[in-house]
Amino acid sequence: xxxxxxxxxxxxxxxxxxxxxxxxxxxxxxxxxxxxxxxxxxxxxxxxxxxxxxxxxxxxxxxxxxxxxxxxxxxxxxxxxxxxxxxxxxxxxxxxxxxxxxxxxxxxxxxxxxxxxxxxxxxxxxxxxxxxxxxxxxxxxxxxxxxxxxxxxxxxxxxxxxxxxxxxxxxxxxxxxxxxxxxxxxxxxxxxxxxxxxxxxxxxxxxxxxxxxxxxxxxxxxxxxx
Numbered sequence: 001x002x003x004x005x006x007x008x009x010x011x012x013x014x015x016x017x018x019x020x021x022x023x024x025x026x027x028x029x030x031x032x033x034x035x036x037x038x039x040x041x042x043x044x045x046x047x048x049x050x051x052x053x054x055x056x057x058x059x060x061x062x063x064x065x066x067x068x069x070x071x072x073x074x075x076x077x078x079x080x081x082x083x084x085x086x087x088x089x090x091x092x093x094x095x096x097x098x099x100x101x102x103x104x105x106x107x108x109x110x111x112x113x114x115x116x117x118x119x120x121x122x123x124x125x126x127x128x129x130x131x132x133x134x135x136x137x138x139x140x141x142x143x144x145x146x147x148x149x150x151x152x153x154x155x156x157x158x159x160x161x162x163x164x165x166x167x168x169x170x171x172x173x174x175x176x177x178x179x180x181x182x183x184x185x186x187x188x189x190x191x192x193x194x195x196x197x198x199x200x201x202x203x204x205x206x207x208x209x210x211x212x213x214x215x216x217x218x219x220x221x222x223x224x225x226x
C-alpha cells in the first residue's frame with residue numbers, strides 16, 4: 001500500500017439501517033449515502049459506481065477497499081461484504097476490515113466512547129473505545145449483552161448508537177447521563193480509519209467477511225483482523 005496521503009481507498013459501511021460509501025483520495029473524502037432505511041441491496045452498487053465515476057476512477061485504480069465488518073444488521077453486513085469481495089477479486093485489490101462499533105466511535109469527537117448497536121432479542125452489541133492521538137482504538141472486548149450488563153469505568157464518556165437509543169430506560173444512570181442520541185456509523189469515518197492502517201492490516205479479498213459477535217462473543221479490541 002502507498003503512504004496514507006497517497007492512497008485511494010473505497011470504504012463500504014452497511015452495519016446500520018442506512019448504508020454509505022466513501023472514497024479517500026490523497027486525504028480528501030467524498031461520500032454517497034442512502035438515507036432511506038434497509039435499501040442496501042438496491043442502493044449500494046449504484047452509489048459505488050456513481051462515486052467512482054465522479055472521481056473518474058476505475059476499481060483497478062484504487063489501492064484498496066475497506067469494509068465495516070460488523071457487528072450490525074445481518075442482511076446489510078452480508079450485502080456489504082459481498083460487494084467488497086466482488087470488487088476486490090475482480091480488480092485484485094487488498095481489503096481491510098474494521099469494527100463497525102469502532103467506526104461509530106471514531107465519528108464522535110470525544111476522548112472515550114461507549115458504542116452500542118441494537119442486537120435485537122433484548123440485547124446490545126457494544127464496546128468501549130478511546131482516542132489515541134486521532135486514531136480510535138478499542139479498550140474492551142466487543143460483546144453482546146443485555147442492557148443491564150453494560151457499564152462505564154470512571155471518567156468522562158459518551159454513550160451512543162442505536163442500542164443506547166433503544167434501551168436507554170434500562171441502562172445504568174451513568175450511561176443515561178452520557179447519552180448522545182441519533183448517532184450512526186458513517187463511511188467517511190471508516191475511510192479515515194482505513195487510511196491509518198499499517199500495510200500488515202491489509203489482506204486478500206476473502207478477508208471481507210462479516211463479524212456478527214453473537215458467534216464469537218469477544219473480539220480483538222483494536223479492530224484489526226481477528
